[in-house]
Amino acid sequence: MQNPSRAIHAGFTVCPGCDLLLEHIRTSTDHTAVCPRCGSRLYRARRDAVTKTLALSLTGLLLYLPANFMTLLTFDVLGTSSSTTIFASSLSMFAQHQFIVGVVVMLTGLVFPLCTLSLLFAVSLGLHLDRQWPWMPVLLRWHHHLTEWAMQDVFLIGVFVTIIKMSHSATIESGTGLFCFIGLVLVTIAAQSAIDYPLFWSRLDRGGPPPMPPAGAGTAREAGLMACHTCGRVMAASDEQGARCPRCGGQVHLRRxxxxxxxxxxxxxxxxxxxxxxxxxxxxxxxxxxxxxxxxxxxxxxxxxxxxxxxxxxxxxxxxxxxxxxxxxxxxxxxxxxxxxxxxxxxxxxxxxxxxxxxxxxxxxxxxxxxxxxxxxxxxxxxxxxxxxxxxxxxxxxxxxxxxxxxxxxxxxxxxxxxxxxxxxxxxxxxxxx
Ligand SMILES: [Zn+2]
Ligand SMILES: [Zn+2]
CATH class of the missing domain: 1.20.140 (Butyryl-CoA Dehydrogenase, subunit A; domain 3)
Structure with a gap:
């Protein structure tokens, strides 16, 4: 689930998919600007992005504990019952000595979903209070990288598949945890789509204006520029490996x-x-x-x-x-x-x-x-x-x-x-x- 931020500066934008330099156009809310050459999504303006993201990430955090630690499902076979939570299912691989698979399930099903919600909450709270704490860009960068690794939505589909798979051979009861987990997944999806990355990044930018491209340049590279893969900030191109983005601190490469x-x-x-x-x-x-x-x-x-x-x-x-x-x-x-x-x-x-x-x-x-x-x-x-x-x-x-x-x-x-x-x-x- 990549939701890339794009380079937006007064006047021009750099496409992250094909490096094309584009004139920045103002889009109305909920309209998406796309690259005319490769079709990548460039940016999408959202209404009340900070407040909505703050409210939704807080709701997600409140749902996190009941969703993961309360009874998810109970199976009943011939009078014997067995129940589990999301947390206990994540541990089941360890019990069977599948350590690597257990770590991956634990990280993608439990740890990263919590991280993405917490990071989003911290950054949107800072923006809501109109603060520019120095750690905010770092947290937003981490949120950006962890989003596709937080797989609670895939886990939820897994829960439905399990219910259907077992419906012939066991009596299945859904617990409070299942309803909280459905709520958590829906709220996380809503929070994720409420974020306006370019707006968030522009409010965290403390550097000067980016260098302007010379007239007639087709791509950022031809213009002697490069854009950060994470936040889209445009900077002067450099061939040296390990150049850092002045805004988010992430590594920027002219080409990876x-x-x-x-x-x-x-x-x-x-x-x-x-x-x-x-x-x-x-x-x-x-x-x-x-x-x-x-x-x-x-x-x-x-x-x-x-x-x-x-x-x-x-x-x-x-x-x-x-x-x-x-x-x-x-x-x-x-x-x-x-x-x-x-x-x-x-x-x-x-x-x-x-x-x-x-x-x-x-x-x-x-x-x-x-x-x-x-x-x-x-x-x-x-x-x-x-x-x-x-x-x-x-x-x-x-x-x-x-x-x-x-x-x-x-x-x-x-x-x-x-x-x-x-x-x-x-x-x-x-x-x-x-
Ligand atoms: Zn493009
Ligand atoms: Zn950056």
Missing amino acids: ADSIGRTWALVITAIIFTFPANLLPIMEVEYLGVPDRNTIMDGIIYFFHEGSYGIGAIILTASILVPLFKILGMILILLSIHFRWQGWLRHKSLMFRFIQFIGRWSMLDIFVIALLCALVRFGYLSTVNVAPAALYFTGVVLATMFSAINFDPRLLWDAAAQAPQEMQETTYATASSS
Whole structure:
């Protein structure tokens, strides 16, 4: 869930997707300005952004404890009942000695959601009180980086999948925790979409005005400028690695160093992990002492057999199609940079943004397994245990997410621009709103 802030300064904007210099246009509230060349979202003005963000993040923080520590679900099988909370489900992987998967579930399901809400609350409170505390830009920068790693919304879909999966074999009671958790997810989504990043950043900017581009420059690089990836602040271009943004303190690169090499390495890691993730069992169901080990595909086939086509399709999409699409998409983008292919540039940019957007949803199956491990504990009658593929599958999700984070989309446009002139696409440096 990337919600990138954009470089907005009196007069001009730099597109983070393709480095195009654009004249800044004023959009009315809730209208989005998009880059005419690559289609990236540039900025979107929000009404009462500070007050709304403050109120929603505070509500989220109040819901956090009951949502995660009160009873989520209770399963009842033949008079024996078993219940869990979000917190206990996150711990279930540790109980089964899956330490790495446990840490990932704990961080993405519990720790990062709390961090993003707290950071948002602290920054919006500061802005509401009209303060410029020196730590505010650092907190907002951290919030920006952690947003896509806070996966409480994916966890909630996992809760619904678990309910449907178990509805045939157990009586299910929803607890107070479930309603608080639904509230927490909705409030967090609302808080996230209430933020007006350019407004927040401009109120935290204590530096002087940014350098102005010379007339006729097409991209920020041609104008001798570069924009911060986090807050969008424009500064004079520098080839030195480790240049810091004067506003948020984040690292700024003219182009991300070793972006291609690192992205290739992560994509290849993801491909290697894909085989054990899909061929080995991911979950073991013990029924009357007889263990039955299931791969990801077995789980999907089970839903289609049971007639739960919707849930089957969701798991198929999240666990098989999304990782496959991410890997193939990144390979296509990397190859098109290598061979300087010029066709379909805008479509490839759109595909990259889609890969960034869907990356986190592959964690769905891992959350479902964590919930089942915590809930299906009926001794000899039935238990669910995690199996080895869970570790490799988590590896695929992390490797593909990091490959998208390490990739610098501006390289796609640079490579096309270096190709023979007569084949280049014509671009127009004007902003448009939708
Ligand atoms: Zn662009
Ligand atoms: Zn910055």
